[in-house]
Amino acid sequence: MSLVRPRGFKKTVSFTVQPTESQEEEIHPSVSIPGLYTSPLLLPMHHLLIIIGLFKDGLTQNPLRVMVKGALVLLAVQLVYGYVLSVVSGADSNKEKRGKKQSRNFSSHVAKVLVATLVSLLFTPVAFVVLVLFGAPLYGYLAETYILGVHLSLMIVQPLLIIFGMDFEQLYSVAKSATVFKLIFTNPILCSSFFCVLGTWLGVVPIPLDWDRPWQQWPITLLAGGYGGCVLGLLIGYISQYL
Amino acid sequence: MDDLHPAEPVRKALLQQQLQVRTKIKHQKLKSSFVGYIVVLTFLAVLQFIGVYFFTLGFLLSRQVLPNIALCAAENGASNCMDARFSKMVVVVIDALRFDFVIPVEGAAEAAEGRLNVVDLANPYFHNNFPVLWELAQEEPANAVLLKFMADPPTTTLQRLKGLTTGSLPTFIDAGSNFNGDAILEDNWLLQLHANEKRVAFMGDDTWTALFDQYLCPALNFPYESLNVWDLHTVDNGVIEHMFPLLHPQNSTQWDVLIGHFLGVDHAGHRYGPNHHAMKDKLAQMDSVIRRIISEIDDETLLVVMGDHGMDKTGNHGGESPDELESTLFMYSKQKNTAFCRKDDSFYDTSSFGKNYRQVNQIDLVPTISLLMGLPIPFNNLGFPIEEAFGSVEEQLRAGYLTTQQIMRYRNESTEVQGNPEVVSLYSKLTDLYNSLEDGSESSTALLEGFAEFQSLFLEYCKGLWAKFDLVLMSLGIAVLILSLTVLTTYSRSIPSVRVLTLSFEFIGSFIAMSLLGLVLSLSIYVVLRPPAVSLKTCLLTGCAAGITIGFWAPIMDRFSILWLWHQICDFFVYNLNFFSFMGLFFMFLHCLIFASNSFVVWEDKLILLFISTVGFSCLYTAAFGNMPRAQKILGIAHSLTFIVLSRIVTMINLCREEQGSICIPTFKTTWWSVLLLFLLAFIVPKIIKSFYKLSSSYHSAAPLWIETGMTFLMLMNACYWSLEFIENDDYLQKYVSNWLSLEIIKSFKLAIARIVLFIALILANFSWTRGPLCVKIDFSRLSTSTNEGDASHGSEPSESPQESERPAATILGYENVYGSSFFLLVINVTVAVLIVTKPLGAISICILIVQILSLLELFDILELRRNLIAPVTFGLLGYQHFFSTGHQATLSSIQWDVGFLTTQSIVFPFTHLNILLNTFGSFFIVCISLPLITLWRLPPTAKPITILSQIVTNVTTLMTYQTMTSIMSFVFVAHFRRHLMVWKVFAPRFMLSALLLIVFNVTLTLVTMWFSTRRLLTQVNRIFGK
DSSP: OTTOOOOSOOOOOOOOOOOOHHHHHHHSOOOOOSSOOOOGGGOOOHHHHHHHHHHHTTTTTOHHHHHHHHHHHHHHHHHHHHHHHHHHHTOSSOOTTTTTTHHHHHHHHHHHHHHHHHHHHHTHHHHHHHHHHTTOOSSSOHHHHHHHHHHHHHHHHHHHHHHTTTOHHHHHHHHHSTTHHHHHHTOHHHHHHHHHHHHHHHHTTTTTSTTOOGGGSHHHHHHHHHHHHHHHHHHHHHHHTTO | OTTTGGGHHHHHHHHHHHHHHHHHHHHHHHHHHHHHHHHHHHHHHHHHHHHHHHHHHHHSOOOOOOOOOOOSBOTTSOBSSOOOSOSEEEEEEETTOBGGGTSOOOHHHHHHTTOSOGGGSOOTTTSSSOOHHHHHHHHOTTTEEEEEEEOOSSOOHHHHHHHHHHOSOOOGGGGGGGGSOOOOOSOOHHHHHHHTTOOEEEEEETHHHHHHGGGSOGGGEEEEOOSOTTOSSHHHHHHHHHHHHHHSTTTTTSOSEEEEEEOHHHHHHHHHOSSSHHHHHHHHHHHHHHHHHHHHOOTTEEEEEEOSOOOOTTSOOSSOOHHHHEEEEEEEEOOSSOOOOOOOGGGOOOHHHHTTSOEEEGGGHHHHHHHHTTOOOOTTOOOOOOGGGSSSHHHHHHHHHHHHHHHHHHHHHOSSSOOOHHHHHHHHHHHHHHHHOOSOHHHHHHHHHHHHHHHHHHHHHHHHHHSOOOHHHHHHHHHHHHHHHHHHHIIIIISOHHHHHHHHHHHHHHHHHHHHHHHHHHHHHHHHHOOTTOOHHHHHHHHHHHHHHHHHHHHHHHHOOHHHHHHHHHHHHHHSOOHHHHHHHHHHHHHHHGGGOHHHHHTHHHHHHHHHHHHHHHHHHHHHHSSOOHHHHHHHHHHHHHHHHHHHHHTTSOOOOGGGGGGOOOOOOOOHHHHHHHHHHHHHHHHHHHHHHHHTTOOOTHHHIIIIIIIHHHHHHHHHHHHHHHHHHOHHHHHHHTTTSOHHHHHHHHHHHHHHHHHIIIIIHHHHHHTOOOOOEEEOSOOSSOHHHHHHTTTTOTTOOGGGOOSOOOEEETGGGHHHHHHHHHHHHHHHHHHHTSOHHHHHHHHHHHHHHHHHHHHHHHTTOTTSTHHHHHHHHHHHHHHHHTTOOSSGGGSOGGGGGSSOSSOOHHHHHHHHHHHHHHHHHHHHHTTTHHHHTTOOOOSOHHHHHHHHHHHHHHHHHHHHHHHHHHHHHHHHTTTSTTIIIIIHHHHHHHHHHHHHHHHIIIIIIIIIIIHHHHHHHHHHHOO
């Protein structure tokens, strides 16, 4: 507004105070995500290996069978990764007592990972419905879409549940926060989930192209996009912590 | 102070008066500000029209038509004609006679062996019902020949008739003029017949009369209305009625050439599709007609039976799929000695629907007919004589030689086809060979092939050449459009809204002055400099466009600097860019990018759904995690879910375009359940709208009349109309009903219903809307309501001031949605009008659109997205979504021509066109007209109507920017891909859609949205409530 050159006519400008970010922070106390995510152990890039493995295993020849197989592999890997994540990030509230109760900690971590995996598997029908609402085909391909939903919920929901320790209240407050994007981009796990969604969304783009490639079959590009996004997001989130 | 005290009442009265004057001035200001906006928008529209016009002129192809008429006498004394082999000719054109209709298809036996899948089975409706042509070709091989007849796209009757008579290639621009065909002036065989004093009798499709009226024998000319596709029999019966008396030996001296054009097959295809018993009946009728003609003709008559194009699997045509291009040619003569020279049987392979059957081009008929009838070949002909039609190799050679000479003469005369020297060398080689030829039969076949090669070489060259575009005009068009885009964005985003109003008046003057100046300047440039290759129209329009642009920028440059305006735009990105506006920009960007690939244009409908559901899910997220009261949150979530689910459901109604292939399953058919749903919707939709009105407690006074009475009634009428239509089309029901109700009565019922509904919806309801219905109710009974609402009720009675109201406080129910509830009534009017011209499944889609719009409006209110960029963009996306789900695609063949005959039996200028327009762009009309609701929905009467107005204008210009951007990109890419394989199939139809949409958006938004509705509503509410 200050750049308006005065030209000798009267004008009225009403200034309204724009709520800036700092003010918003004052209104809503800043939300943080529990845990530390600086350990390089968080970067095993297993997703990359799985998706490459799926393609090598003939994803383009028989998508459904390979995807079911892949979902089982992903389930196993996510269980291990979830445990690593849970331990390394120390998202537990009783961080300071870690030394003393090593054995109890182990079982609690395992329990947490198992519950999180179970809940994320329960989430698959929701993922399926969302995929259909976004335009997944309804005639045929239902099984493929469902398996894609399994993959996605394992990749997106399970890590989130682990780092929030099944604390939905906190997850809700993060989603509600005005600085949700800042939070997402500075946390590898959140960032990975976010990019997984984004990657799947962008995964539909190559399907209509008339290249007649086998990988243009229905869920393959979405799956690859999801996995790719997951890896990319993890990297971005990991690096941006140090920026 | 003291001396003023006794004059307190006077002061008060003065104040009152002052207030009144101020209100009046404010009201006046509001009214005049509308003038400013509308004038600016009008000039912008003019600018865009000029851009569209330039581009269209440069893009749609043109061909140089030579006025030369061929003569029999050649320069060197030789003749350009052959001796007439037939003295008379009967030409029977059966419109849309696809090739596989006339050949035997033996799918049933092969399918039993399990070799073929179901698709390859013979169809009981259109296969094997017209066997006479094939039977004759088999039984009398010396006297009959049946060939596959390949049309050049576009496959519309007018284009085909031009090709079939002149032998030249059609250009694309003519495709649009199918409604008023212009007379053909270039050389054609009808002209030659006329010039050689042969009498041509004609009966059938009146397109012929439009094209060749001057060459037809006036006493023997029986044209019939051709575009009424609902009528299967009038034309055919008329042709039969006039043809057979003329064929009778005692009358056959009256004519030399008889042309009959049957339309029944084409109309059956358009109306019912090929899979219908009407098609079977029609083909059987044609079979008997041809048999009868054959029994009537004498030995000296040549019978030519042909189709002008085929039809696709839905029965429509216009494009260039094999089904549309493959037609039939049959020639027959009773001459005793061998009439035709049939080739080896392996050429006539009828397996797999005649895929490998010998084919000839449609233009090849032209030299064939001319030479057989002893006429010179039309001057512009590019075709090659059909070998079978000539009795011996010598004749074939002679025909090939004459045609080659004619093509060469054409090449020498025309200035635009001289670019390929290899044709000349080939020609001289061939003529030398021909002249030195004695009668060695081996070399003569080689020579014949040489002639054919010469012709095909030249034809390919011409085809390539006539796809030549005027790049200067195209770039000029794009440049004008880009200028209009900068004007639009500057006007809507860069200039502070406080200034826009004052500037608008300066714009009026400068627009008029500058465009006049531009006109005068360009005229003088044209007169003085006489630039070559620039027409006066182009020159003037360029001047006008430049004038408008300068007229816009002059007052702006006077006030602001470019740098500052640029900073304004940057500021938008820095400060206003939240998640939603980013998403809006992103979708605009992506929608522009789809034009870069034919695949994305083909699958545009699916992409639109992806965008819309993303908006829906983002709204859901914001509603679920936003900071708002619990009740609001639940409402927000509910509305988002409604929106998402409805968007998904509506995309299940679709019509596939050919390029989408087997992946796409079309669902857009009129079925019994869709008609039943119409009845159900007639009750449900008004109820839903009512519940939305109830949410803002504005279901009062005008609303019940409009929604529960009017809308339900009209929608019931609509359902009745389409059930009658369904009864008429369904075999079983038709037989059942016709026992007690004649079809004529049903037809007149339908006409009456459609006319009544359209009249009420478009004229009566809109007129009553201009009287200003408000959906409010003054409620005196409630005393406990807040006082500020009570205050406003006295606005119309200036004698009272707020302090004096001692009576029970009156509440105005529906006060908080005064604008929205009233405005939506207009949307209902338009919706009902669109509903009647939309087929049942499309009507369901339109109903869903209305609910989607209402949910979205509530969402925008709850999530405070009214002023966000995403709001108008989502509206635009909704328009596209429902364009596709009302059974349209960006192709010519998906235009639902048949709805043109809803209100009239024949083509009557405004009504037929209005119906087709409403049908094609219905969703866009609704979206454009409901656009101000983004601002107005749930808005209580405001003291600052001008602010509201400026917000509406921002939304209007944003939607226009969105459309302009997609249109520009569509133009740019159709220009870029002008040599692309898919240009006429994918890019060009999409370009036409973009161009038309730009015009529709401009006209609707400026005239209807701003001028007709918003102006009226805002001034009216301001008059009543504004103080």
